[in-house]
Amino acid sequence: MLRETRAQCLAFATVVVVVGLAALFAWLRNPPTDGMQARAPAISSTAPAEPPAPSPPPQAAVADDARLEAGRAAFRRLNCTRCHAIEGRGNPARPLDGVGRRLDAAALRDWALGAGAAREQLSSSVLRAKARAAGDPDLDVLIDYLAQQGQTSEARP
Amino acid sequence: MSMRMRNRSSIRNVLLWLGIYLAAVTLPMFALLPAGVSGGMGFAWDFAMALGYAALAMLGVQFALTARFRRATAPFGIDIVYYFHRYLALLALGLVFAHYLILRVETPAALGLADPRNAPAHMSAARLALGLFVLVIALSLARRALRLEYERWRITHAALTTTAFALALWHVLGAGHYLDTLWKQSLWSAYGVFWIGLIGYVRLVRPWQVSRLPWRVVQVRPERGTVWTLVLEPPPGHVLNFSPGQFAWLSLRASPFAMREHPFSIASSAEHGERIELSIKELGDFSSTIKDTAVGETAWLDAPYGTFGIDQYPQAPGFVLVAGGVGIAPMLSMLRTLADRRDRRPLWLFYGNRVWERVAFREELDQLARHLDLRVVHVLLEPPPDWAGERGYITHEILERVLPAQHSQFEYLICGPTPMTLAIERGLTALAVPAARVHSEIFDWV
Numbered sequence: 146m147l148r149e150t151r152a153q154c155l156a157f158a159t160v161v162v163v164v165g166l167a168a169l170f171a172w173l174r175n176p177p178t179d180g181m182q183a184r185a186p187a188i189s190s191t192a193p194a195e196p197p198a199p200s201p202p203p204q205a206a207v208a209d210d211a212r213l214e215a216g217r218a219a220f221r222r223l224n225c226t227r228c229h230a231i232e233g234r235g236n237p238a239r240p241l242d243g244v245g246r247r248l249d250a251a252a253l254r255d256w257a258l259g260a261g262a263a264r265e266q267l268s269s270s271v272l273r274a275k276a277r278a279a280g281d282p283d284l285d286v287l288i289d290y291l292a293q294q295g296q297t298s299e300a301r302p
Numbered sequence: 303m304s305m306r307m308r309n310r311s312s313i314r315n316v317l318l319w320l321g322i323y324l325a326a327v328t329l330p331m332f333a334l335l336p337a338g339v340s341g342g343m344g345f346a347w348d349f350a351m352a353l354g355y356a357a358l359a360m361l362g363v364q365f366a367l368t369a370r371f372r373r374a375t376a377p378f379g380i381d382i383v384y385y386f387h388r389y390l391a392l393l394a395l396g397l398v399f400a401h402y403l404i405l406r407v408e409t410p411a412a413l414g415l416a417d418p419r420n421a422p423a424h425m426s427a428a429r430l431a432l433g434l435f436v437l438v439i440a441l442s443l444a445r446r447a448l449r450l451e452y453e454r455w456r457i458t459h460a461a462l463t464t465t466a467f468a469l470a471l472w473h474v475l476g477a478g479h480y481l482d483t484l485w486k487q488s489l490w491s492a493y494g495v496f497w498i499g500l501i502g503y504v505r506l507v508r509p510w511q512v513s514r515l516p517w518r519v520v521q522v523r524p525e526r527g528t529v530w531t532l533v534l535e536p537p538p539g540h541v542l543n544f545s546p547g548q549f550a551w552l553s554l555r556a557s558p559f560a561m562r563e564h565p566f567s568i569a570s571s572a573e574h575g576e577r578i579e580l581s582i583k584e585l586g587d588f589s590s591t592i593k594d595t596a597v598g599e600t601a602w603l604d605a606p607y608g609t610f611g612i613d614q615y616p617q618a619p620g621f622v623l624v625a626g627g628v629g630i631a632p633m634l635s636m637l638r639t640l641a642d643r644r645d646r647r648p649l650w651l652f653y654g655n656r657v658w659e660r661v662a663f664r665e666e667l668d669q670l671a672r673h674l675d676l677r678v679v680h681v682l683l684e685p686p687p688d689w690a691g692e693r694g695y696i697t698h699e700i701l702e703r704v705l706p707a708q709h710s711q712f713e714y715l716i717c718g719p720t721p722m723t724l725a726i727e728r729g730l731t732a733l734a735v736p737a738a739r740v741h742s743e744i745f746d747w748v
Contacts, residue, residue, distance in 0.1 A: 148742060152385030155386055159320065164397070167355075168349055170349075171345050171348035236411055
C-alpha cells in the first residue's frame with residue numbers, strides 16, 4: 146500500500162470518528178425524552194435571582210391584539226431575531242417562548258437593554274447590540290409583548 | 303528489541319497519536335456539554351454546532367501537523383503527516399460546509415442576513431473565513447498547475463490560514479452558542495490562542511534556534527546527471543547526530559525566518575556528523591541554484607527529520623535498496639554508513655536511470671561494493687548498444703532474478719519517483735514480501 150493511500154485512509158477514518166463524536170454530542174444534548182423541559186431550569190439557573198414567576202399585572206393579560214402585534218413588529222425591527230426566536234421565528238439558539246413566565250417587566254427591560262443585573266451576564270458585543278434599543282419609541286410595546294410570552298397562549302382564542 | 307516488538311510498539315505509537323489527535327479535536331467540544339442557557343435545540347441544530355466546533359479544532363491542529371514535531375511525526379513518517387494534513391484540510395472544510403448547510407436548511411433564520419452591512423460582524427467573519435479556507439485549499443492543490451513558486455506559496459499559505467483561523471475563532475466566540483459561562487468562553491479563547499501561539503513558535507522560536515547554529519558551505523561538487531553535492535560543516539565543536547536516510551531542511555541565501563527552507567536527503571555517512579553532504583538534482587526552482595553557491599557561504603540547517611532508513615530495522619538479516627534517479631541520495635548515506643561501520647550483512651542496490659553517462663555516483667558505488675557485501679544492479683531505460691545489464695524499468699522480474707530464494711526476510715527500502723515506488727510495492731507483494739518489510743519515502747510531498 147502506497148504511503149499516500151495510507152494517509153488518505155488515516156484521514157478518512159479520523160473524520161468518520163469526529164463526525165460520529167459530533168453526532169454523539171448532539172444526541173447527548175437531545176435525550177429522546179423531554180428535551181424541552183430540560184431547558185427551562187437551565188435558563189432560570191443563569192438568570193439573575195428572581196422571585197418565582199411574579200404574577201403578571203392584570204392589564205397585561207388583557208393587552209389588545211394591536212399592541213401585541215406592534216410588539217412583535219418591534220421584536221423583528223430591533224433585530225432581536227438575530228439572537229432570539231419566538232414561536233419559531235428568529236435564531237433558535239436562544240428562544241424566548243415563555244420568557245414572560247420567568248421574568249417580570251423590570252427584569253425584561255434590563256435584559257432587553259443590557260442594564261441592571263443582566264449587564265453582568267452579557268458580553269460587550271451583545272451589550273452594544275442591545276444598547277441600540279434604548280430610547281426606541283416601541284420599547285414599551287416590546288416589553289409588553291415579551292411579558293405576554295407564556296401568559297396568554299392558553300387564554301387567547 | 304526484536305522486530306516483532308518494534309512493530310507492535312510502533313503500532314501502539316500510531317494509535318497513541320491518533321488518540322491524542324481525536325482528543326485535541328473533540329474534548330474542547332465535549333467540555334461544552336454541561337447544560338447552560340441553551341438546552342437541547344433539536345438534533346440537527348446541535349449536530350451542526352458540534353461539526354462547527356470540531357472543524358475549528360481540526361483546523362487548529364493543522365498548524366501542529368506541519369510544525370515538525372519529531373515525536374509526533376516519527377511513528378508515521380513525515381510524508382504521511384503532510385498527506386494527512388492535506389486530506390484533513392479538505393475534510394475539515396467539508397465539515398464547515400456541512401455545519402453551514404445544515405443550518406441553511408434547518409434554521410435559515412439563524413444565519414441572518416448575508417449582507418455584511420447588516421449582518422453581525424461575527425457572522426461576516428465566518429463567511430470571510432470560509433472563503434479564505436476555500437482559497438487556501440485551491441491554491442495548495444493547484445500550486446504546481448499555477449506554477450506558484452514554493453516560497454511565495456508558503457508565505458501566502460501561512461498568512462491566509464492564520465487570518466482565516468482567527469476569523470473563524472471570532473465567529474465561534476461571537477456566536478457564542480454554548481459559551482454561556484465564563485469558563486467555557488475562557489476555554490475556547492485559550493484553545494484558539496494556543497494554536498495561534500503555535501504558529502508563533504514555529505515561525506519565530508524554531509527559526510531562532512536554527513539561526514544560532516550557522517553552517518558553512520565548504521565545497522560544491524558536480525556529480526553525474528546534473529546532481530550537485532553541497533558539503534557543509536557546522537560551527538566548531540558541533541556534530542549532527544542523524545541516522546542514514548534522514549533529511550534536513552536547508553536555507554541558503556535567506557534567513558531561517560524567511561520561510562525559504564527546502565527538504566533534502568542527507569547523502570553522507572551518519573558516522574561523520576561533523577561534515578555532511580546534500581546531493582541535489584537540478585529540477586528547476588531552488589534546486590537549480592545550488593551550483594551557484596559559493597564556498598564559505600552560510601547555510602542554515604533544521605535537521606534531522608524522517609523515519610526512512612536502515613537504522614529503523616537493526617535486526618534485519620539484509621537490505622534491498624531500490625533507487626530511481628536522485629532517490630540514490632538517502633541510499634548513498636546508508637551504504638556509506640554501513641561501510642564506515644564495517645557491516646557484513648548482504649546488500650542489494652537496484653538503481654534505475656535513463657542513460658549510463660548520467661548515473662550519479664556510479665564510480666563510488668563500485669568502490670563501496672568492494673568494501674561491503676553489496677551487489678549493485680543498474681537498470682537503464684536507454685542503455686548503450688553494448689549494454690549487457692538490465693534494461694527498462696525496475697520490475698519484480700528483475701528483483702526475482704537477482705535476489706536469493708530467502709528474499710522475503712530482508713527489509714526493502716524504496717526511494718524514487720512515485721510511479722516507480724508504486725510499481726515496486728506491487729511487485730514485492732507479488733514476490734510474497736510482507737508489506738511490513740517494505741518501506742518507501744515519497745519525494746514530492748511538499
